[in-house]
Amino acid sequence: MKRRSWWLTALGVLFTAAMLFPVYWMINVSLTRTSDMRKSPPHLIPVDGTLEGYSAVLRQQLPYLGTSVLVALGTVIVTLALAAPAGYSLAKLRPKGGGALNFTLLIAQMIPAIVMTMGFYTVYIKLGILNSVWGLIIADSTIAVPFGVLIFTAFMSRIPDELVQAARIDGAGALRTFRSVIMPVSRNAVVTVSLFAFLWAWSDFLFANTLDSGGALQPITLGIYAYIGNNNQQWNAIMATAVVASVPAAVLLVLAQRYVAAGVTAGAVKD
Amino acid sequence: MTGDKSRAGSAERQRDGAAMPAPPRARPGRPLRPAQLRAQASAWGFIAPVVAYLVAFYAYPLYRNIDLSIRTYTVASFVTGNAPYSGLANYSRIFRSPTFSPALVNTAVFTFVSIAFQFAIGLALAVFFYRRFRLSSLLRALFLIPWLLPLLVSASTWSWMLNSDSGIVNSFLQAIGAGPVDWLTSPHWSLAAVLIANVWIGIPFNLVIMYSGLQSISTDVFEAAAIDGANGWQRFWRVTFPLLRPVSAITLLLGFIYTLKVFDIIWIMTRGGPATSSTTLAIWSYQLGFGSLLPDFSSASAVGNVLIIIAVFFALIYIRARHRLEAT
Numbered sequence: 001m002k003r004r005s006w007w008l009t010a011l012g013v014l015f016t017a018a019m020l021f022p023v024y025w026m027i028n029v030s031l032t033r034t035s036d037m038r039k040s041p042p043h044l045i046p047v048d049g050t051l052e053g054y055s056a057v058l059r060q061q062l063p064y065l066g067t068s069v070l071v072a073l074g075t076v077i078v079t080l081a082l083a084a085p086a087g088y089s090l091a092k093l094r095p096k097g098g099g100a101l102n103f104t105l106l107i108a109q110m111i112p113a114i115v116m117t118m119g120f121y122t123v124y125i126k127l128g129i130l131n132s133v134w135g136l137i138i139a140d141s142t143i144a145v146p147f148g149v150l151i152f153t154a155f156m157s158r159i160p161d162e163l164v165q166a167a168r169i170d171g172a173g174a175l176r177t178f179r180s181v182i183m184p185v186s187r188n189a190v191v192t193v194s195l196f197a198f199l200w201a202w203s204d205f206l207f208a209n210t211l212d213s214g215g216a217l218q219p220i221t222l223g224i225y226a227y228i229g230n231n232n233q234q235w236n237a238i239m240a241t242a243v244v245a246s247v248p249a250a251v252l253l254v255l256a257q258r259y260v261a262a263g264v265t266a267g268a269v270k271d
Numbered sequence: 272m273t274g275d276k277s278r279a280g281s282a283e284r285q286r287d288g289a290a291m292p293a294p295p296r297a298r299p300g301r302p303l304r305p306a307q308l309r310a311q312a313s314a315w316g317f318i319a320p321v322v323a324y325l326v327a328f329y330a331y332p333l334y335r336n337i338d339l340s341i342r343t344y345t346v347a348s349f350v351t352g353n354a355p356y357s358g359l360a361n362y363s364r365i366f367r368s369p370t371f372s373p374a375l376v377n378t379a380v381f382t383f384v385s386i387a388f389q390f391a392i393g394l395a396l397a398v399f400f401y402r403r404f405r406l407s408s409l410l411r412a413l414f415l416i417p418w419l420l421p422l423l424v425s426a427s428t429w430s431w432m433l434n435s436d437s438g439i440v441n442s443f444l445q446a447i448g449a450g451p452v453d454w455l456t457s458p459h460w461s462l463a464a465v466l467i468a469n470v471w472i473g474i475p476f477n478l479v480i481m482y483s484g485l486q487s488i489s490t491d492v493f494e495a496a497a498i499d500g501a502n503g504w505q506r507f508w509r510v511t512f513p514l515l516r517p518v519s520a521i522t523l524l525l526g527f528i529y530t531l532k533v534f535d536i537i538w539i540m541t542r543g544g545p546a547t548s549s550t551t552l553a554i555w556s557y558q559l560g561f562g563s564l565l566p567d568f569s570s571a572s573a574v575g576n577v578l579i580i581i582a583v584f585f586a587l588i589y590i591r592a593r594h595r596l597e598a599t
Contacts, residue, residue: 008404015396016410022471023416025439026428041442086321093314101318103590108329110586112532114553115575118339118560118568119332142328149321174313203421205535210561221423228427228539235431242424249419257412260419264479 026246030054030239037235053240061241064223067133068202071219072248074137075201076194079144083193084186087152088178092164102153105146116142117210124211131215139207144197151263155189156182192259195252202248220245333579339572346566354569361573370547370555374574377462378551378581381469381537382530386523388470393477394519398507400478401485411482418475426539429468430455433540458548461541465549468536473529477522484518485511517596524589531582552578 029037030053031046090098120139121130129135159182167177183190205221212218224245227238253260339354340361348354365371400411417425432438433454441451454464488511496510534553537543543550543558550558552574560571 005404008399008402009406012399012404012407012410015399016413019414019471019474020416022425022428022432023420025432026424029428029431038437040437041446042437042439082321082324085317089314089317093310093317095314095318096311098314098318101322104325106590106593107583107586108325110528110582110589111329111333112534112553112575112578112582114532114534114556115336115572115579116329116332117557118572118575119335120328121560122335122339122568123332138328145321145324174317178317199419203423205421205423205539206557221421224423224427225539228430238427239431242427245424246420249416249421253412253415253419257415260415261479261483264415264418264476265483 023246026239026242030236030243032236034234034236037233050236053234053236053238054244056234056237057240057244060237061220061223061244064218064220065244067217068219068221068245070217071133071136071140072198072201074133075140075144076197078137078141079148079193079197080190082141082145083148083152084183084190085178086149087156087189088182090149090153091156091159092161092182093174102150105149108142109146109150113143113206117206120207120211131212133212133215133217136204136207136212136215136219137201139211140201140204141197143200143204144193147196147263148193151193152186152189155186159185188259188262191256192263195256195259196263199249199252202245336572336575339568340576342569344567344569357569361569362577365570365573365577370550373547374550374552374555377547377549378531378553380462381466381533381549381551382527384466385469385473385530385533386526388466389473389477389526390519390523392470393474393522394481394515396474396478397481397485398511400482411478414478415475417472420472422472422535423539425472426468426536429464429471429536430540433464433467455541456545458545461545461549465537465540468540469530469533472536473526476529477526480518480522481515484515484522487518488514517592520592521589521596524585524592527585528582528589531578531585552581 028044028046031049031051032043033048033050033052036043036048086101089095090102095101116139120135124130124135127135163181163185164177167181172180202219203221204219205225208219208222209225213222220241224238224241227234227241341356341358342348342354343357343360344354396414400407432440435441435451435453435456438454440454445451452460454460492510492514493506496506501509532553533551534557537549537551537554538557541549542562543554556571556574556578558571559567559574
């Protein structure tokens, strides 16, 4: 394997470079001067690069980024608060109707968000939470909650029953067991669910655009969308915002790659 | 992925029919003893929040959606709160609409072509990375990036890359002597353009799942095939591929369900146009409901419900495939 692995590595680097070319191009365009933007052929590397796109981001997009952080963190909290206890119950407490709940969650995951938007819109108008951050957090959490319950259930059913029984013998009730025994050993599941809830809420455009398009606080996806709509010429600013909006994904990939892989394969692969 | 407990639960559910709740653990037919009753109460205490949540934020919006689709809902209805009942008139209107058949055909083409390329490329890359070489795990991690980026970011990047006059793709095509293509503005190419972007986004998902599918196959099998004199090609088609079939089925079905609901990419790149050339059911539904100053929520939700029926059909096949995988 050693002797011929160099050409596999070369091929692998080539494939990866081809795959990541659009990401490179986004960064390249974000550093290109507006006057060079329509040059043909375009500069392959940012010669005479400029940071004007990024200074536009600093001037105009910071409030959007702040809202996105708020919405994403809110979605993580809502998702964990709902999904972790449910996962514990489904994995260890054998509730009647648990199978039906599992089935419902699987189906819920499959419902297109576009359909949910209209239901939410009419409900939110009535409740007066259209264009509010709270409304957006609730809507975004619907993407992550079913996934979260499935991940917690799968993870917690691998916790040995002896651990739960030992806690019970020591006199701990179900709530105490959940808090002091189950949650501390479920760190991996918490990280996986939080990570995906954060990323999905951060990336959401559809709910934001339908439920928060007139809001005072809007997420970064709407910031980019407004850019695309308004100043079609300033592509360096658009791409600079796109680069900044991609930072959480990059950070999470570096810090938590194995959790990402675990989340992607959940439900698809038996282990 | 699910443990022994829920696997047993699902087996029981299949026996009793999917819609029935799982039977109690205590011998069936007997009333629950107080201790069991207490246990059930605390078990339900933990799932009650999620159940309430599902009712409030899934079931009720969906009910509203059905309600919208069987009434004539206008902007005024939001204010006055009354919308006359119209039965299935909205449905028959959307079925007769000139947009319906292009939207249905585009949805089918977009979904099937996306899946075919994503899966084939993802599987090929999984087999490639399975050979484990220097840097392979780093490169495999980098492959995840397109899937993790916000869809809006990917869609904007592809829009600019496919721009007719200043896009890098047309520059490249011209350099090799091919004509410039109006990717986003020609009705002949718009669907292809959004397909290219969507395939790019979906490759990592297929790669990761098929890679872990490969990892779950015992290496003994490959060694045995190699000893029997099978070459690489034969080993793939006669050994690897058949063993990957259950995982493949699930990957493909999940891919179908996810691709049916793709909205962001198409909306940002083409808005479903020019005309209806890249309009899918999801895009059409959005256009009706939110795309103009005169929202037609009733038609929009009727289109949405057609989309749900298609998605749930595939979802049920998916759930069956999952049970079968867990039973093996």
